[in-house]
Amino acid sequence: MTDNPGLVMTQARASLTRIAQVMDEQGDWREQALACERPLTLYLNKREIVTLMTLGEDPEALVLGYLRNQGLVNRLEDVLAVQVDWEVEAAAVVTSHTPDDIEATLAKRTVTTGCGQGTVFGNQMERLKGLQLSQWTLKQSQIYHLLDSLNQHNDTYKNAGAVHGCAICSAEGEVLSFCEDIGRHNAVDTLAGRLWLEGINSDDKIFYTTGRLTSEMVMKTAQMGISALLSRSGATEMGLQIANELGILMLARAKGRHFLVFSGQTRLELDAKPTPLARSNKRRSQDE
Numbered sequence: 001m002t003d004n005p006g007l008v009m010t011q012a013r014a015s016l017t018r019i020a021q022v023m024d025e026q027g028d029w030r031e032q033a034l035a036c037e038r039p040l041t042l043y044l045n046k047r048e049i050v051t052l053m054t055l056g057e058d059p060e061a062l063v064l065g066y067l068r069n070q071g072l073v074n075r076l077e078d079v080l081a082v083q084v085d086w087e088v089e090a091a092a093v094v095t096s097h098t099p100d101d102i103e104a105t106l107a108k109r110t111v112t113t114g115c116g117q118g119t120v121f122g123n124q125m126e127r128l129k130g131l132q133l134s135q136w137t138l139k140q141s142q143i144y145h146l147l148d149s150l151n152q153h154n155d156t157y158k159n160a161g162a163v164h165g166c167a168i169c170s171a172e173g174e175v176l177s178f179c180e181d182i183g184r185h186n187a188v189d190t191l192a193g194r195l196w197l198e199g200i201n202s203d204d205k206i207f208y209t210t211g212r213l214t215s216e217m218v219m220k221t222a223q224m225g226i227s228a229l230l231s232r233s234g235a236t237e238m239g240l241q242i243a244n245e246l247g248i249l250m251l252a253r254a255k256g257r258h259f260l261v262f263s264g265q266t267r268l269e270l271d272a273k274p275t276p277l278a279r280s281n282k283r284r285s286q287d288e
Helices: 059-069 102-107 124-128 140-150 155-160 184-198 215-223 237-246 276-287
Strands: 017-023 029-035 038-044 047-054 079-085 090-095 109-111 119-121 164-170 175-181 205-209 228-231 249-255 258-263
Touching (some): 017 155, 038 059, 047 184, 059 090, 124 215, 140 175, 140 249, 164 184, 215 228, 215 237, 237 249
Parallel strands (some): 228 249
Antiparallel strands (some): 017 029, 079 090, 164 175
């Protein structure tokens, strides 16, 4: 379902993995699944915007989320069609009008640290000024429940590796939408597109990623209206700075019963502290 019933949209999901013949350290040959990687050139009203390297799990949501996060399309009802054709490796998006400042917007482009090199347009921070995010409280027990739920996902990673996973989750630990892609910036854009298409209220949602929390990831999470961010990896200094400015609860290095709270500490209720013995065993296993 979509909040724009007149939207014409393909469903061009591509194969996520392929089998290759590889040789192991013993000289034996065996089959190994590989994550697919394919280019997708995005056109907005016949104007070439960018070429994304993607897994191809949900390309229509990816291009919509990308355009939304870059500020090139602000209202879903303005989108008339999203057509993806893998034979020509292109996605054509038609809207009711083209932004007046598209040339200036495209000129202010910064290459980010995202896998596969994502791009962030120069006016992105400007659009975040004055943004008010919901300051709800998250419980430690809910984090642990969510991490347990996420173990049921990551199918492509388990099969082939070489991908990042991202998810939109409820505070109760339910995984509402999960996506894997070559770069974490593609996965977050895809989820932004799904959030838009399905009209999901993001005020009390958690965004999870297997990747590091860079400035790009924090900004894209904020643009989705999500104020709680959870990562299995670490964070960068600029990512932390922006999270503090926007009031985001940012947790990283989250695995098992361990996590670190980088910002928004007052929004976390520590209702399920591990026993001292469990913490000691955890540290010992990390040192070995």
